[in-house]
Amino acid sequence: MQSPISTDRLRFLLNRLRERLWVRPLAVCLISIAAVFTAKLADDSGLADFVPEVTLDSIETLLAIMASSMLMIATFSVSSMVSAYASTSNTATPRSFSLVVADDVSQNALSTFVGAFIFSVVALMAVKNAYFEKPGLFILFILTAMVFAIVIVTFVRWVDNIARLGRLGSTIDKVEKATARALQQRKKFPTLCAMPETSTELQGQPIFTSSVGYVQHIDMAAIQSWAEETHSQILIAALPGTLAAPDQALAYISSSDNLVNSAAQNKSSHDKSAIDCSSVIKAFQIGNNRLFEDDPRFGLVVLSEIAARALSPAVNDSGTAITVISSLLRLLTLWNGANVQPGQETESEEEQCKYERIAVPTLCMQDMFDDAFTAIARDGAGAIEVSVRLQKALNTLSAIGDTEMNEAALYHARLALKRAQRALDVEEDIAIVEKAASFSKHASKQ
Structure with missing residues (x-):
């Protein structure tokens, strides 16, 4: 029984989420909101006799300053990042854009600024409505001071990074590091954990896709599971980075049960129906652009x-x-x-x-x-x-x-x-x- 999603496929999808600018800010915003309401738990913990009293004015002042400044800093950070992205496309190559977008320091900085803004707004609304008692106000004050410290450290680190982000030398370094990771991974597993291709002649039933694009990832675990169920052997013909088209075979399938014979090497519909190969085709992730990770x-x-x-x-x-x-x-x-x-x-x-039922060149x-x-x-x-x-x-x-x-x-x-x-x-x-x-x-x- 084929699993809904393999570990390799999950890794690929998580890495694609990492390249989205909205993912980390959204996660930090949710954490910020949870942190505000976590302070309410202190009101029922019996800490009222042990914590010092914090005035409402002091907390409101800190939160108001943070709310007014963080939105402006977040807007500034976005504009700086957009300028860096434009510089990358103009001075280096548009193909390096995904690496610059995935820069951890810039994403963490943007997430911190947006998260601090959300934290201050939510906390200020709660304080204005007398949501907290004495222990809760003290914990909220401590959290606010911690958020201030995190913002300052992040801003100083981010300023040093944004001065280099998008510059040609920095872009070359990012491309080299991404390529080195991909080369090391392929050097370690030259056949993607499958059997090496030994035949010089492609044999079996070719499978095709109706999509036109580049092979970005191959779910080897899914193909292996399908091959075990159908008692088939599969030869991968399109490695990650290959241009896939309706006339270009993704793989060749041969079966020990004689469900596929030599006459099935053409692309006629009645030959391809010998085995349902839709699961194998779905295992090939095809997109408009090539990716560094598996290519x-x-x-x-x-x-x-x-x-x-x-x-x-x-x-x-x-x-x-x-x-x-x-x-x-x-x-x-x-x-x-x-x-x-x-x-x-x-x-x-x-x-x-x-993956002993799969052969990869x-x-x-x-x-x-x-x-x-x-x-x-x-x-x-x-x-x-x-x-x-x-x-x-x-x-x-x-x-x-x-x-x-x-x-x-x-x-x-x-x-x-x-x-x-x-x-x-x-x-x-x-x-x-x-x-x-x-x-x-x-x-x-x-």
């Missing part, structure tokens, strides 16, 4: 876009492109396994084949290099400093990588050299780039 290649694409925009004639910022190349070098070095701890590898080996190293370096090599071919830095990065990856990474690095080094030779006009500049790319020539002779 390591998307982060490489976004970093490449930032570098390409920096290299455009309107911007002409080769320094940003060099910074991006350094980020890509760190990420691909991480993917190569230089920063994977031995304990993590052991745990990965134990859990990699949890691994990421192609050539595709990752295409995502990372093609745009930079094309748009930075005319900038000698970018071309040289790119060749040095590819030389490092060629030296530290395995056979697959070495071949991809050599291919892109030669391709980048050809572009630089066509784009550069000065012979001395071409000679410098050729010297930096000499490692690719030596490799081809061996």
Whole structure:
């Protein structure tokens, strides 16, 4: 019996809620209202003889100040965040917008300011209507002082953060960190805890979706449960980040009960009705945009876009492109396994084949290099400093990588050299780039 929602699916949905600006402010508002009415519990606790008396005027003054100032500060914080979001789209790339929106410091600051405003308004109404007695007023005074302290600390921390939010360097750091998390997760589970794909030929009944969009998440637990019920084997054809369309297969299903045969590989309706595959199709979360979480290649694409925009004639910022190349070098070095701890590898080996009825292909190293370096090599071919830095990065990856990474690095080094030779006009500049790319020539002779 298939569970209503798997743990993996729940994690995906919770992460999507985290990107919504209204979630945390709403939660803090509810907590603020609950805190006000919690103070009423002190009236029935027998603390009247032990707590000092707090005047109504002092509490009303504090709450009035908080109510009038917090709304203004919350409005200011929203306007500052909107300006930062606009700056991100203009200076970096719109694809990095979701990371800036999900910034914890900004969301916590907005939630704190809005929550303090709601707290002060509700508490002020309760005090005006003589809702509290002596113990309740004392507890409310303590809560108000605590809220003031939290607001001050949050504001100071937020001011330091908002000065960097939306800046190009900060955006590159956020994209690199998000990509590193996705790469580490995929490095740990290269086949999404399923069996590795071993067949070079796609076999079975293809399943399709009527939606057009990107695969954002695959509920592997749901697919495994369905496969066990139907005694089927499933080959995933569309990993997260793949463009899904009515003519692109999401997966291929084969059954040991001969419900699916070789003739079912076409898309005719009577063939697809051999097995009800709607549950498998629903396990593929398809949306309009790619997401960083389950799609390591998307982060490489976004970093490449930032570098390409920096290299455009309107911007002409080769320094940003060099910074991006350094980020890509760190990420691909991480993917190569230089920063994977031995304990993590052991745990990965134990859990990699949890879904034994599903086969998943691994990421192609050539595709990752295409995502990372093609745009930079094309748009930075005319900038000698970018071309040289790119060749040095590819030389490092060629030296530290395995056979697959070495071949991809050599291919892109030669391709980048050809572009630089066509784009550069000065012979001395071409000679410098050729010297930096000499490692690719030596490799081809061996």
